[in-house]
Amino acid sequence: MSVVSRGVRNAFRSPVRAIAIVVILGLTIGLSFVMLIGHQSVENKVGTTLASIGTTVTIVPVGYGTGSTANARLTTAELSQVARLPDVVGLDEALPDSLPSGGTAGAGATLAPGSPGAPLSIVGTNDPAAPSNIGASTLAIVAGHTIDGSGDADDAMVSTTVAERNQLKVGSAFRAYGATLTVEAIFDSDTDNGNDTVIVPLATEQRLSDRRGEVLRAVATVDSLADLSAATGQITMDLGPAADVTSDVAQAGQALAPLQSVESLSLYSLFGAAVTAAVIILLVMVLTVRERKREVGTVKAIGSSTAGVVFQFMAEALTFAAAGGAAGLIAGAFVAGAITSGLVSSSGHGGSPGSAQAAQNPALEHLSQVHATATVPEVFIGLAGIAAIAASGSAAASYLISRIQPAEALRSE
Amino acid sequence: MLEVREVTKSFGTGDRTVTAVNNVTMAVPDGEFAAIVGRSGSGKSTLMNLLGALERPTSGMIFVDGQDITRLGQGELVQYRRRSIGFVFQSYNLIPNLSSIENVMLPMEFAGVGKGERRRRARGLLDQVELTGDKQHRKPGKLSGGEQQRVAIARALANSPRLILADEPVGNLDTRTSATIIELLRSLAHTQGTTVIAVTHDLSLTDRADRVFRLRDGRLQAADGAGPAPSAAGADARERGR
Numbered sequence: 001m002s003v004v005s006r007g008v009r010n011a012f013r014s015p016v017r018a019i020a021i022v023v024i025l026g027l028t029i030g031l032s033f034v035m036l037i038g039h040q041s042v043e044n045k046v047g048t049t050l051a052s053i054g055t056t057v058t059i060v061p062v063g064y065g066t067g068s069t070a071n072a073r074l075t076t077a078e079l080s081q082v083a084r085l086p087d088v089v090g091l092d093e094a095l096p097d098s099l100p101s102g103g104t105a106g107a108g109a110t111l112a113p114g115s116p117g118a119p120l121s122i123v124g125t126n127d128p129a130a131p132s133n134i135g136a137s138t139l140a141i142v143a144g145h146t147i148d149g150s151g152d153a154d155d156a157m158v159s160t161t162v163a164e165r166n167q168l169k170v171g172s173a174f175r176a177y178g179a180t181l182t183v184e185a186i187f188d189s190d191t192d193n194g195n196d197t198v199i200v201p202l203a204t205e206q207r208l209s210d211r212r213g214e215v216l217r218a219v220a221t222v223d224s225l226a227d228l229s230a231a232t233g234q235i236t237m238d239l240g241p242a243a244d245v246t247s248d249v250a251q252a253g254q255a256l257a258p259l260q261s262v263e264s265l266s267l268y269s270l271f272g273a274a275v276t277a278a279v280i281i282l283l284v285m286v287l288t289v290r291e292r293k294r295e296v297g298t299v300k301a302i303g304s305s306t307a308g309v310v311f312q313f314m315a316e317a318l319t320f321a322a323a324g325g326a327a328g329l330i331a332g333a334f335v336a337g338a339i340t341s342g343l344v345s346s347s348g349h350g351g352s353p354g355s356a357q358a359a360q361n362p363a364l365e366h367l368s369q370v371h372a373t374a375t376v377p378e379v380f381i382g383l384a385g386i387a388a389i390a391a392s393g394s395a396a397a398s399y400l401i402s403r404i405q406p407a408e409a410l411r412s413e
Numbered sequence: 414m415l416e417v418r419e420v421t422k423s424f425g426t427g428d429r430t431v432t433a434v435n436n437v438t439m440a441v442p443d444g445e446f447a448a449i450v451g452r453s454g455s456g457k458s459t460l461m462n463l464l465g466a467l468e469r470p471t472s473g474m475i476f477v478d479g480q481d482i483t484r485l486g487q488g489e490l491v492q493y494r495r496r497s498i499g500f501v502f503q504s505y506n507l508i509p510n511l512s513s514i515e516n517v518m519l520p521m522e523f524a525g526v527g528k529g530e531r532r533r534r535a536r537g538l539l540d541q542v543e544l545t546g547d548k549q550h551r552k553p554g555k556l557s558g559g560e561q562q563r564v565a566i567a568r569a570l571a572n573s574p575r576l577i578l579a580d581e582p583v584g585n586l587d588t589r590t591s592a593t594i595i596e597l598l599r600s601l602a603h604t605q606g607t608t609v610i611a612v613t614h615d616l617s618l619t620d621r622a623d624r625v626f627r628l629r630d631g632r633l634q635a636a637d638g639a640g641p642a643p644s645a646a647g648a649d650a651r652e653r654g655r
Binding site for chain 1: 465488494495496498500506511520522523568572
């Protein structure tokens, strides 16, 4: 019989005691496992959300969108230094405005919005194909071709609903700002606001609205997530206090804050449950070793080494941990999803569909949908943690006893 | 040859020091069955623990075949207990969840004997102490006191030690079983040349011992039967003369 098999058999000397220990360990290890799964799942969700948000930086004049834009201006000249930053690979500039609407009319008439009563907007942009310019996540050309955003021709793109309402087709003309614009493309977007927005080249809008060189919103694309923070800081510094510079990651940070609190909570709980399991094993082994102090003296008297005594108790503790771990892992795998969902839903996350963050960035929708599943690495991490706890707890307890002189151990009752 | 020179063992108990073994000098030749007698608290068990290297003396030297075991390092002490000593405890000290044969196999496992050889030798030793059949596979709780003591003796013999130390080996046994155990220990000494030292206050054991050491308050008072170191043959001759 080896030291391992003796340790395993010792674990079940008293079946009632063994079952009690396994149940207690199973509960704490199960809780540790649930928290590990929850932590990993939330961490994955945060990671994938951040990865899907992209590497863009939004630039608007200070106070833009709050109704106090009288003195807030950005210009293409100012933004040109942003475009020249080494980490910036693209710069989408836009100048939105409202279009006065009139009744439905044929070619050459003032436009009516696609939805009766809705405001009709116009946006000048150097990237007419970008859906973000019209507050949408998709923009699909259904007729004609995308206009040249870098030019200043009186060309325009209108949505299908505006085209139908105003009986327009590719090549038709309509009037805005007293000028005649030609429909070069008809598109479909996924929002009502987007479908009630006319898209024209940036320079055209600046000229027609008599705001030459002015830009009200720009989106800089940075080459990588790693450079995003530095690039955001550089843009902020270059543009000074006149501009509000916000990266998507910063915006996401607000939406993800509740999830990150769940991540932290699960991590603390994981450590708490793991420490509890360690304390339980340590106390069980301290009591076990003290109970068997005389037996320790006997086996040392008949030739066992100190290491042999320690290994035997470690095998015993690992047996308890393995049994408790198996029970905990199985139970934890069943309840991890429910507990993680409960933690997320009670965290007051802001990523639900329709929330403010989700409205600004579709990538921030469905943040509450965290799928807690145990992966192979998590199971291995859990098992390794259990083994380490059991080994260290039992080694510490048995080493203290096994160091004493055999005669002293034999004298104990 | 076991030789004890001026050995003292003191314990600190609170603010006072108790000397359990006080300047003891004695010698036991190979192949002799010796007894150490004395009243409770006279230091018998402490002396046995010192001989078995279960603890170190406060002063003095203990030579076993010329080697001073008080100077051995921890690793060497383990080897000494493993190879040279067999212990028989008063309360048997068998491992309760191991069967008789597994208890006997245990010291051989520590000594690195192969599993098959361990089992074969353990079976033979249990046969030798007349514990046969299914009793070899019973756990200690299912055996009588005498049977447990025989298992303990078989365990003490497992690694063919040069010295067997028996602490009150018949203290818990009835007269008949005591006689059997005493004869077993005697025959081990006289037929196999194993030195057997038994601590006892049982007259039936001292009557059968080749040499009796008397301890009082930790001091050796007298050594009855002490004389020239007998050879195994001499011991046998003395045995025949009884």
